[in-house]
Every structure is written in C-alpha cells, then in structure tokens.
Amino acid sequence: MNKPVIYISRKLPKSLLEPYSDRFTFHMWDQEDKPVDKEELLKESKKADGLITMLTEKIDDRFLRENPQLKIIANLAVGFDNIDIMAAKKHHIIVTNTPDVLTETTADLTFALLMATARRMVEANDLIKQDGWEVWSPFFLAGSDVHHKTIGIVGMGRIGEAVARRARGFDMRVLYHNRSRKPQAEKDLPATYVNFDELLTQSDFVVSLIPATEQTKGLFNHDIFLKMKTEAIFINASRGAVVNELDLASALENGVIKGAGLDVFSREPIGSDHTLLALKNAVCLPHIGSATVQTRKDMVRLCLDNLDSYFYGDGPKTPVQ
Known part of the structure; x- marks a missing residue:
C-alpha cells in the first residue's frame, strides 16, 4: 500500500x-x-x-x-x-x-503552582526586580503554610492522584470529589471522598483538574468561591473554561478567597491587560503544565x-x- x-x-x-x-x-x-x-x-x-x-x-x-x-x-x-x-x-x-x-510532569507543575501561590514567590521575585526589598519585618511577604493543610482535588483522574501523592509528602489531608469514587486511591493515598460542597468548605487549597464539558463550563463561579474559606487558595491546572474569570477576579479583589494560581484560561493566549494579571494574589502561567x-x-x-x-x-x- x-x-x-x-x-x-x-x-x-x-x-x-x-x-x-x-x-x-x-x-x-x-x-x-x-x-x-x-x-x-x-x-x-x-x-x-x-x-x-x-x-x-x-x-x-x-x-x-x-x-x-x-x-x-x-x-x-x-x-x-x-x-x-x-x-x-x-x-x-x-x-x-x-x-x-504527561501525568507526573503536569502534577509537578500543579503542585509547584500551589506552592508558588501559597508562598507568594512570584510577588516576592517581582518586588526584588522593582528594588522594593528595603527592610526585613516579621510579616514581610508572609504567605500560607502548605504542610499539614487540607487539599481538595476536584477531578481525581491520573493527574489528580499524582497531585495527591505529592500532597501526602507534605503531610496534607487529601479530600477529593469525582464523578465516581476511587476506592483503591482512597486506600493507597489515602484520600477521602466528599461531596462538592464539603470539599469547598473544608479545603485550604481547592485544585481543579476536571475536563471542560457542558456540565463543567463556568463551574467555579461567584457562588462557589463564596463557599470556600476566606484563607483558601484556588488552583486551576485543567481547562480555563471551567472558571468564570471575572468572578474569580472579584473574589480575589474582595477577599472572598486568599489567592489563585492558574495555568489555563478561558481564551488563550492572554495578554498583559488580562484582569487577573493586575492582582498580586494571582499567579498566572502560560499553559505549561506538561512543558518539559x-x-x-x-x-x-x-x-x-x-x-x-x-x-x-x-x-x-x-x-x-
């Protein structure tokens, strides 16, 4: 032939x-x-x-x-x-x-994004570049602990399980919500299955790893962010379409949640005029989850x-x- x-x-x-x-x-x-x-x-x-x-x-x-x-x-x-x-x-x-x-590579990036957001690493780096580091003080650029906190993973597929394994290395409590339960993952990780609302209210870090479908489009919106802890950090390493970005920006500006880290956006690529880039408590990456x-x-x-x-x-x- x-x-x-x-x-x-x-x-x-x-x-x-x-x-x-x-x-x-x-x-x-x-x-x-x-x-x-x-x-x-x-x-x-x-x-x-x-x-x-x-x-x-x-x-x-x-x-x-x-x-x-x-x-x-x-x-x-x-x-x-x-x-x-x-x-x-x-x-x-x-x-x-x-x-x-790409499972392990994307999980690496997801957890790195979580840590960078929690510890305000990008903000700290920018501060030095702008000659803003003038003095040490007790709460200078103080961020959020990762160890011993609760991570809630929305979408426990291959990448979700890989992120959970990394979280266990930080002695984190792992919650997850998925279309179907994963008994083996619950046993091996271990992880605890909860309904969506429980995950939102109990988690210090809410990590989205769900696909973009008609059912998940704009899932993370104003009402969802209101259910999260005021100290919670939201991470999206799945698809931009699952987040209402205007609602997320409002939640960050008004202290509804503490921070957000995103590797994906509803329309890509984004430019420097994107709403979220103006916020110090948002870490934005150009869709590099599997980029090694x-x-x-x-x-x-x-x-x-x-x-x-x-x-x-x-x-x-x-x-x-």
Whole structure:
C-alpha cells in the first residue's frame, strides 16, 4: 500500500519523525510558535489520511465533513475539547490523545503552582526586580503554610492522584470529589471522598483538574468561591473554561478567597491587560503544565505510535472514542 500521508499542524523536530519516515509521508506546518491558519490547515488536510493536531486547532463538524478521506486525528494533549468528538464518530474518524506520558510532569507543575501561590514567590521575585526589598519585618511577604493543610482535588483522574501523592509528602489531608469514587486511591493515598460542597468548605487549597464539558463550563463561579474559606487558595491546572474569570477576579479583589494560581484560561493566549494579571494574589502561567522537553517528546512519540498502530497494527493505543 502507499504510505499514509500525515499532516502535522505545528513544526516538530524532524529527529522525532525520522523513525517513522519509512511508513508515513509527513507534511508539516513550518512554524513552531505560531498556529497554522485555518485555510492552510483545511487545504493540507484534504491531502492527508491522518492528522497530528494541537489544542489550538478547532476541529468541528464542518471541517470533518470537508475531509471525508481522513481516518484518524492524533491530538497532542490529554484534553480533546478542541475536537468535536461526536462529529468525529459520525464521520467514522478515530481521535486519540496522549494520557499517562504527561501525568507526573503536569502534577509537578500543579503542585509547584500551589506552592508558588501559597508562598507568594512570584510577588516576592517581582518586588526584588522593582528594588522594593528595603527592610526585613516579621510579616514581610508572609504567605500560607502548605504542610499539614487540607487539599481538595476536584477531578481525581491520573493527574489528580499524582497531585495527591505529592500532597501526602507534605503531610496534607487529601479530600477529593469525582464523578465516581476511587476506592483503591482512597486506600493507597489515602484520600477521602466528599461531596462538592464539603470539599469547598473544608479545603485550604481547592485544585481543579476536571475536563471542560457542558456540565463543567463556568463551574467555579461567584457562588462557589463564596463557599470556600476566606484563607483558601484556588488552583486551576485543567481547562480555563471551567472558571468564570471575572468572578474569580472579584473574589480575589474582595477577599472572598486568599489567592489563585492558574495555568489555563478561558481564551488563550492572554495578554498583559488580562484582569487577573493586575492582582498580586494571582499567579498566572502560560499553559505549561506538561512543558518539559522529555514529556513533550514522549507526547509526540505517542501520537506517532497511535498512527502507526492504527495503520499497521491492531488499532490505536489511546483512542478517546
């Protein structure tokens, strides 16, 4: 058979593609730091049997309808809310993602964000850069303890469990809320299952690790922040769409909660004029949860393995539907 044609929507290292070059013909967008434009993606996709896409590419019913020859889309992420999964199923197109390989790396970043927010590290760093460190005083840049506090994890998937393991190293009490209970995690970590309201009222740190769905869109809003402790810190390392950012900014400004750390936003990228960036008690990162060199390479390889298994093996390794 002719080698399947794969279009890649962002420039990737050729060294990662080389081991697969005898089985695929690759075409690739020529820029690493700029998403492919919609017209270019549509044009190139019409020549392809499969795609490797990023979260920046919105794959909807119309796009899939105009590409009936496509067989598989390998999404370079755990999340896949950029792809209309029901439409893909309707058009008999397989969609895969990259779970597991980024779990520990994302958990590292999530816990680092929690600590940076609690101990006001970014604020302290900025203060020195602005020549604001003039004298020591007992409560100078005093933050919040992490050890022996209560962490509430909303969404106890692979990453949630990995964050919980890190929390236990700080002697934290671990609460979680999930669509289904995790008896083994409760035993091994240990962790305690509670309803959502209990988690909000009891936790010193509320960590969102839930996917973006119609049910979770804007879940963390004014009413939810009011239920949290006034000393609580909110962390979002899942999807920006689950947070009402205006309500979060209001909660931070008015002392409803103490702080927030975010790696994701409802619209990305954000600029320096974003409301939350004006607040000292908000730590904002540019969606770098899985951004280590090794993990990103592993994610690319899993995308390629999914394509290889689909075209030449027993089916994709990590299908999402």
